Amino acid sequence: MSGWLSTRNIATVTLLLALVLLPVYVELTGSRFLLTLFTRIVILAMAAVSLNLILGYGGMMSFGHAAYLGIGGYAVGILAFEGVYSGFVQWPVALLVSALFALLIGALSLRTRGVYFIMITLAFAQMTYYIVAGLARYGGDDGLTIQDRSKFFAPVNLSNKTQFYYICLTLLFASIYLVWRIVNSRFGMMIQGARSNDTRMRAIGFPTYRYKLTCFVIAGTLCGLAGALLANHTDFVSPAMMYWTRSGDLIIMVVLGGMGSIFGPLFGAVALLILEEVLSGITEYWQIILGPLLLLVVLFGRGGIDGLLGKVRHG
Amino acid sequence: MRKALLAATAASLLAAAPAAAQQKTVKIGFISTFSGPVAAIGNDMRNSFELALDHMGRKMGGLPVEVIYEDDGFKPEVGKQKTEKLIESDKVDFITGYIWSNVLLASVKPALDSKTFLISANAGPHQLAGEGCSPFFFSTSWQNDQTPQAMGLYMNQKGVKTVFLIGPNYAAGKDMLAGVASTFKGKVIGQELTKWPDQLDFSAELAKAKDAKPDAIFVFYPGAAGAQFLNQYVQSGLKGQIPLYTAFTIDELTLPRQKDTALGVPGAQQWVNDLPNETNKKFVSDYRKKHPGLSPTFYGAQSYDSANLIASAVAATKGNLSDKAAVQKAMEKADFKSVRGNFKYGNNHFPIQNFYLQEAVKDQEGNFALKTVATIVENDQDRFHDKCPMK
């Protein structure tokens, strides 16, 4: 698995090109639904990329990552409800609140590890879910409709679906780049070192807790941005966005795509969501295939799709 | 390589549906709940809608009809997604169905934004009757507050002085309890809103009601929850102590489960299965023939009407559905035979109609049925219509 023409690289480039050229295809064939579907895929891929940073590279299994989607989404939703439609206010608020939540949750959770870490991140996510579901003013369980998308300066118009798609795609590429830079930096090396052996890293003198927390906050903030995008995409937010099973979906995307690989989460998101669309058109019972598939991936296919691509020799 | 190939194949599969320009069929999207314990309601609506199509030879204004049924899974965000899919991917001309007010409220924006006519065959949240009314929204049911308002009037007639209200904490539940309070002349001495749809254990609320010692309890619990509530009402020893008044809690689907617990418990409704007009008689008897062992509910009656409303508009505009203004005018006329007896539309596209008192009775063979007992109010219009800026 070396050289530029490896299968993995070809597949990656093809997928990236396909994503960039999608709106052109949509124009030609008039299937607007594809644009809607892929916007959602791109946004969730961004969330998966952020999760991969702490899960794939940092080894921190957070079962509450969907909470940030909700926090970012509700930041936009609540502000819109109160009449503040400016993206210049909404999005920074979404980022800030997500960062604060991540700081708080991370600070407490990172004191534990293993299954306890899983449980406590889960607990905090559920708490956030219940806080939001308890806000009668903002719809509670019924959710909140967003009348207008975030406003920026003209000519930026998020209601234009093609424009919005390219904005999301650009932000996705930016996040992938960000993660790549982090992972390949000294900071990133340390995070990965802590994942393999935390005790040893601390013995050498690295303050792993601080680094892990920083990583956690970055991931949460990025996911909050994805949440703000999601709220704009669906014109609707509801507590269901952050129910624990949604966090499970994100984890599936990361694992399916290949943990600890740069483009893995993108492959995972594309695979899972397209599978959902295509399979549910074929049979109502598609999840009966997905379930055991996951099992098999866990038992035998370490490395997910990305790993699979790496194994295929070219030429 | 495989990844990209799969993506491309999937994309082309999805794009296969051609973009229709000429009206060749009438495409209708139908959103209801077809899974979980309340699937029975969705099935009732689907059966009734299909029966209406059978009765009209599966053609509206000479054009063949295609219906796409989608399941909202009882969740607002899923209902919204399915609505969007019906509009963007299937490009339907009309959308109907919608049992739940919260699902409807979440789904209404994509429909109205795309100028697709949405006919609610059940949910009637007050937001859509007042400021949120729209030329593209129609109801073939009622506005949520109307039915409990009628029950409030009936309770006045019965001399009830104090009432304890119990209902689910979501859009419709709040509307229902508010509706009773608006016409009831006595005092509301307690109100409990329960978590919806998860909470099916009402022992805490029943205990509080018993503690408050009201003249009567009013309750709204649609679907399976209605059966649960009545059972627990009996289990808690309240039957015979404090009478129960209901809206939408006892219907032809829950009655077989509620059995004796429903006897003597009144409910208000704009349609009862024994209303004496020809359209209704045909609807009920043909439904029973086509689905042995089942009887249609008000959900089904409203869906039957929805099909006929759409058909009347298609016929009046001679299939030219792109002329939205003409379709709207045709629908406003409500020029079709409704199973509840003919009605008119108010300015907010909600029906102005009668409300009846229904009760459950048992015959000698032990079969349960719902019967009309009295007319509570005639030509009732909802109390939000003057907030609607239309007409």
Next chain:
Amino acid sequence: MTLFIEQCLNGLQFGLLLFLLAAGLTLVFGIMDLVNLAHGSLYMLGAYFAATFAAWTGSFVLGAVLALGATLLVGMAIEIIAMRRLYGRDHLDHVLATFGLILFFDELVRLIWGPSGMSLPLPSWLNTSVRVLPGIDYSAYKLSIIIVSLAVVVFLYFLVMRTRIGMLIRAGASNREMVGALGVNIKLLFTLVFGLGAALAGLAGLMQAPILTVQIGMGENILILAFVITVIGGIGSIRGAFVAAILVGLIDTLGRAYFTDLLRLVFTKETAATAAPALSSMLIYLLMAIVLVIKPEGLFSASGK
């Protein structure tokens, strides 16, 4: 006052139901170090089996007994087919694999029983109320849930404390490797423990069926609570699970009942009604977070870690 006693009984009943679910989880967790998300699916299967068998045999009790047996068998089958391959692996693997099992079982149930869910009607002798104290009429069925659950608690106590298998279970919970090294048939022990946990989950599922629900996905909501209880009580400790379950049951029920009234002093009825269940749910997670921060192994940890 009578209201308060009734609410306490409700809380107790809910807590006991949760204990049945959590007991199996904590055992499996403690002895096999296995995180089993699919525990909720066994709970669901118990309810579906009971509804089906009760309808076939016409008897509620017979249906319940058969359902218990069926869930036990399914549990053991799962252990042999799927769980065995997961022992010793990363917890992440457990979570993923068992999450996949949840999806599989949800769809399987949909395939076999259809999407509508089922109902399990009570026989008339249970569908009444009982005068437990002057002025307090309590549902006979809920009372029977309390009685049956307490009987199970006593049974578990005897099993774990007074039998040889119980001794092996306790030993396995504190030191798995040693038990294996001592020549005990670990495979059989694991299968039996998993089966026991499955049966307990199935019992919880079938008991709540007449008052709550029999539908697809019913396991997911309650599973979280079961995990929280396991963590609060201490992994591997049945005693811990019992204390934590009762605590959680009472907090949840009393919280829902009294928070609404408390909040109504300050907020509108609607706000209070929306916020109260949220607050009482949050309280439970808050409790878990506090326990984890102060005593990370839980209140009654089985292992000496």
